[in-house]
Amino acid sequence: MPLQCRIQDGVPRRPHQQKQQRERQQQQAYRHQEQNQVFQGRSPALLPVMLLLLMATLLTRPLSALSNRLSDTKLHEIYLDDKEIKLSWMVDWYKQEVLFHLQNAFNEQHRWFYLGFSKRGGLADADICFFENQNGFFNAVTDTYTSPDGRWVRRDYQQDCEVFKMDEFTLAFRRKFDTCDPLDLRLHEGTMYVVWARGETELALEDHQFALPNVTAPHEAGVKMLQLLRADKILIPENDLDHVEITLKEAPIPNRETTYWCHVQRLEGDLRRRHHIVQFEPLIRSPGIVHHMEVFHCEAGEREEIPLYNGDCEQLPPPAKVCSKVMVLWAMGAGTFTYPPEAGLPIGGPGFNPYVRLEVHFNNPEKQAGLIDNSGFRIKMSKTLRQYDAAVMELGLEYSDKMAIPPGQTAFPLSGYCVADCTRAALPATGIIIFGSQLHTHLRGVRVLTRHFRGEQELREVNRDDFYSHHFQEMRTLHYKPRVLPGDALVTTCYYDTKNEQTATLGGFSISDEMCVNYIHYYPATKLEVCKSSVSEETLENYFIYMKRTEHQHGVHLNGARSSNYRSIEWSQPRVDQLYTMYIQEPLSMQCNRSDGTRFEGRGSWEGVAATPVQIRIPIHRKLCPNYNPLWLRPLEKGECDLLGECIY
Numbered sequence: 306m307p308l309q310c311r312i313q314d315g316v317p318r319r320p321h322q323q324k325q326q327r328e329r330q331q332q333q334a335y336r337h338q339e340q341n342q343v344f345q346g347r348s349p350a351l352l353p354v355m356l357l358l359l360m361a362t363l364l365t366r367p368l369s370a371l372s373n374r375l376s377d378t379k380l381h382e383i384y385l386d387d388k389e390i391k392l393s394w395m396v397d398w399y400k401q402e403v404l405f406h407l408q409n410a411f412n413e414q415h416r417w418f419y420l421g422f423s424k425r426g427g428l429a430d431a432d433i434c435f436f437e438n439q440n441g442f443f444n445a446v447t448d449t450y451t452s453p454d455g456r457w458v459r460r461d462y463q464q465d466c467e468v469f470k471m472d473e474f475t476l477a478f479r480r481k482f483d484t485c486d487p488l489d490l491r492l493h494e495g496t497m498y499v500v501w502a503r504g505e506t507e508l509a510l511e512d513h514q515f516a517l518p519n520v521t522a523p524h525e526a527g528v529k530m531l532q533l534l535r536a537d538k539i540l541i542p543e544n545d546l547d548h549v550e551i552t553l554k555e556a557p558i559p560n561r562e563t564t565y566w567c568h569v570q571r572l573e574g575d576l577r578r579r580h581h582i583v584q585f586e587p588l589i590r591s592p593g594i595v596h597h598m599e600v601f602h603c604e605a606g607e608r609e610e611i612p613l614y615n616g617d618c619e620q621l622p623p624p625a626k627v628c629s630k631v632m633v634l635w636a637m638g639a640g641t642f643t644y645p646p647e648a649g650l651p652i653g654g655p656g657f658n659p660y661v662r663l664e665v666h667f668n669n670p671e672k673q674a675g676l677i678d679n680s681g682f683r684i685k686m687s688k689t690l691r692q693y694d695a696a697v698m699e700l701g702l703e704y705s706d707k708m709a710i711p712p713g714q715t716a717f718p719l720s721g722y723c724v725a726d727c728t729r730a731a732l733p734a735t736g737i738i739i740f741g742s743q744l745h746t747h748l749r750g751v752r753v754l755t756r757h758f759r760g761e762q763e764l765r766e767v768n769r770d771d772f773y774s775h776h777f778q779e780m781r782t783l784h785y786k787p788r789v790l791p792g793d794a795l796v797t798t799c800y801y802d803t804k805n806e807q808t809a810t811l812g813g814f815s816i817s818d819e820m821c822v823n824y825i826h827y828y829p830a831t832k833l834e835v836c837k838s839s840v841s842e843e844t845l846e847n848y849f850i851y852m853k854r855t856e857h858q859h860g861v862h863l864n865g866a867r868s869s870n871y872r873s874i875e876w877s878q879p880r881v882d883q884l885y886t887m888y889i890q891e892p893l894s895m896q897c898n899r900s901d902g903t904r905f906e907g908r909g910s911w912e913g914v915a916a917t918p919v920q921i922r923i924p925i926h927r928k929l930c931p932n933y934n935p936l937w938l939r940p941l942e943k944g945e946c947d948l949l950g951e952c953i954y
Contacts, residue, residue, distance in 0.1 A: 377538070378537040379395050379396070380393055383529060385410075385501050385529055386523075390407070390408070391408045392405065392406075392499070393406045394533065396533075396534055398784070401481060402481045403479070403480050403492060404477065405420070405477065405480070406475065406477045407475060408474070408475050409474065409475075410475070410501075410503065411438070412474075413473060415438060415503045415505055416437065416438050416504060416506060416508070417436065417510075417518075418436045418443065419434060419436065419501060419503070420433070420499065420501045421499070422492075422497055422498065422499060423490075424498070426498040426500070426530070429451060430450070430453055430455075431450065431451045431500055432450055432488070432489050432490040433450065433500070435447045435458075435510055437508070443472065443473065445510070446466050446478070447460060447464070447510045448466045456516065456517060457516060457517060458514065458515055459513060459514045460514070462936070463484065465489055466478050466480065480492065482534070483930070485930035485931075485933055487938045487939075487941065490942060492533055493771070494532065494534045494769070494784065495769060495771050496530055497530070497533045497772070498528055498772070499528065499533075500526075500527075501527060501528075502520040503520070504525065530638070532779060532781060536784040538643075541583050541584060541646075541687075543583065543689050545687060545688045546685050546686065546687055547574060548683060548684065549574060549683075550588070550683050550684070551572075551600055551661060551681050551682050552568075552588060552663070553615070553665060553678055553679050553681055554568065554615055554679065555677055556678045556679070557676070558591065558667050558673070558676035559667070560672045560673060561669065562668070562670050562817070563667070563815040564667040565618040565814065566665045566667060567616065567617070567663070568614065568662070569603075569614040569625050569661070569662050570660070570663065571611075571660050572659045572660070572661060576654070577654070579651060579652075579654030579690060580649075580652050580687060580688055581649025581691050582632070582633070582644070582649055582650035582651075582684055582685070583643065583644050583649050583685050583686065584642065584643045584685040585633040585641070585682050585685070586684075587641070588681050588683055589680050590678055590679045590680045591676065594676065595665060595668075597634070597636035597637065597778070598663065598680065598682070599631060599632075599633070599634040600631075600634070600662070600663050601632065601661065601662045602630040602658070603628035603660040603661060604628075605658045606656075607656050610660075611624055611658070612624055612625060614662075627901070628660065629900050629901060630834065631824075632652070632697070633682055633684065634743065635780070636780075637776055637777070637778055638774070639743065639778055639780045640779065642741065642782075645782070646691065647693055648691055648693040649690070649693075650694070651830070663682075665681075668816045693828035694829055694830040695740075695826060695830060696826075696830035696831065697824055697827075697834070698834055699822055699823075699824055700721065700723050700755060700822070700825060700836055701799070701821045701823055702797075702837060702838065703838060703839040704814055705839045706812055706868045708819075708839055709809040709810065709812070710801045711803065711809055711876045711884060712809060712810075713804060714803045715804060715945045715947050716751055716945075716948070718948065718949070719798070719799055719821055720797065720889065721796070721799075721821055721822075721838050722895070723794060723795040723796070723797075723837070724794055724893070724915075724916075725792045725793065725794045726914065727833070727836050727895060728790070729791045729907060730907025730908075731831055731832065731905050732790065732831060733791070733829065734791065736791065736793075737828065738787070738828055739767055739786060739789060740783055740828070741781065741782055741825065741826030741827075742755070742767060742783060742823055742824070742825050743778060743824040744823055745820060745822040746773070746801070746822075747775060747817075747818065748819075749801040749806075749810060749819055750799050750819070751773060752772070753769075753797070753799045753800070753821070754770065754797070755767040755768050755798075755823045755825075756796045756797075757787055757793065758793065758794040758795075758919070759793050763919070764787065767783075767823070797823045799819075799821035801819060809876070811867075812839075822837075832900070835897075836896070837895075838896065838914075838916075839893065840888060840891060840894065841912055842912070846863075849861050856880065858873065860874070889916060890916065891916070892913040893913075893914045894911065894912050
């Protein structure tokens with residue numbers, strides 16, 4: 306009987322070949338189905354093992370071998386003790402969980418190690434996982450929390466520290482973003498405080514309650530501020546990178562509390578060709594003294610000479626006043642910032658003036674003399690232009706003593722507005738994409754967020770840090786990158802702790818004054834550089850008249866300085882409420898400005914602009930938890946309450 310064959314895809318197939326092909330196709334289909342189940346979250350037992358293997362590979366292979374791997378962007382790491390104990394983590398946004406890996410956390414002498422989370426770095430109301438050495442191995446884990454006074458450790462009724470691996474050197478475990486446990490702290494995208502300790506004493510972890518170990522040696526305990534739920538790291542795809550440094554040159558730090566030091570510099574190198582800045586790195590030579598820094602481009606003609614200068618910004622030569630367009634910036638706690646691969650900050654090209662101004666804020670509260678500083682930035686530029694030009698915009702409050710914070714407040718809110726009329730006048734029809742954000746206050750700021758409104762609808766927040774610290778002002782790459790359209794409004798609110806103050810705190814430039822700013826990085830670039838507000842002059846004048854004539858505050862002088870009037874008021878709770886109500890209801894003075902200080906022409910006057918109406922209480926985003934807190938326990942997140950009744954402080 307002659308063999309039969311079929312033609313498939315132009316190739317003759319015999320029956321036994323057809324059978325083999327069908328078997329191969331079935332195997333491929335089965336493998337494809339297995340992969341889909343894993344990556345679509347249908348195999349919860351297998352995914353953590355895969356992630357653990359991936360982390361182990363990343364942690365043991367040379368970095369050079371991984372430089373172009375996608376997985377290299379997923380892994381974040383920090384040394385808890387700044388030298389040896391390495392915490393690595395990966396964020397699984399789809400499954401809403403974090404996988405942790407610890408190296409060199411303990412040795413054979415240690416009986417226990419703990420890692421946990423605290424609201425603001427203290428050990429009261431902390432959420433802690435204890436890992437215990439039993440029979441020579443760290444093979445026991447207990448989910449605990451601490452008492453409100455921080456003296457006692459209590460076993461949690463719901464165990465949420467899911468361990469994958471523990472041995473004498475390393476451990477790996479998993480935590481959900483939100484465990485729906487009132488005795489756990491929710492993992493969030495703001496500043497988180499990681500507490501850790503280890504010891505050789507034996508603990509009674511099997512008991513419901515035991516004393517929190519008192520560990521004082523610096524290499525045995527500590528706290529680290531970090532953004533746990535952070536966006537993936539960004540790799541720079543270009544290889545044709547040039548470098549330039551913009552730094553102070555032996556600048557003498559004055560022996561006074563606050564100084565803004567200016568350094569005008571001509572950029573070297575061939576900038577006749579247009580480049581894109583793809584990364585900037587801070588070079589901090591006086592930690593603890595340098596509070597924040599900015600580089601401004603001198604917006605002048607290509608051949609116009611700007612006088613070189615190295616001195617107090619108050620004596621900046623008038624020709625250097627044109628050096629006002631923000632390029633790069635840094636504040637305490639921030640690190641290197643990398644632009645997304647689709648955008649870069651333009652520099653150079655025809656018509657580009659090669660002069661820049663570096664401005665450094667020195668905070669010298671001890672008034673030390675004889676200090677010299679050479680801080681600044683190292684900038685990486687690519688000759689290969691990216692799709693979009695990026696830019697920087699300031700949101701928030703005007704630097705002005707028109708705004709004040711009463712004393713004795715747990716968290717007094719002040720809001721700065723970027724109103725719909727301004728974005729309508731300045732933004733392109735397709736809007737802008739915000740990809741980076743740096744929140745900034747001075748010493749009293751405890752919470753900062755920027756909210757996004759489109760008409761009467763509130764959209765997802767641009768950035769939010771409910772546990773903000775002025776010691777940790779990162780320039781953060783956003784996981785969610787909002788599109789802001791013409792006619793949208795952005796409202797930046799800062800909360801201030803003035804419980805230890807005796808008089809009102811004013812807005813201003815000094816470290817003893819306050820600021821409220823969100824520096825956003827976005828694309829495509831526009832001319833809008835400042836979108837900020839303050840209370841209008843007329844409103845403030847009427848407020849002081851009311852304080853003097855109705856509230857009988859005789860220290861208020863109608864033609865006196867605003868700062869003196871605010872500080873003369875005897876603050877009671879009704880007067881605090883009156884001040885807050887005035888700030889959120891009365892008309893504004895708007896700065897809808899280009900980099901040269903000129904305002905956009907969107908309306909006849911930017912004085913007396915209506916404030917964007919907002920919901921007073923901030924929406925708390927958490928998932929729905931069935932049968933949440935059935936025992937009516939006091940949640941760890943609950944703390945002191947602010948003016949609006951939000952109790953997270």
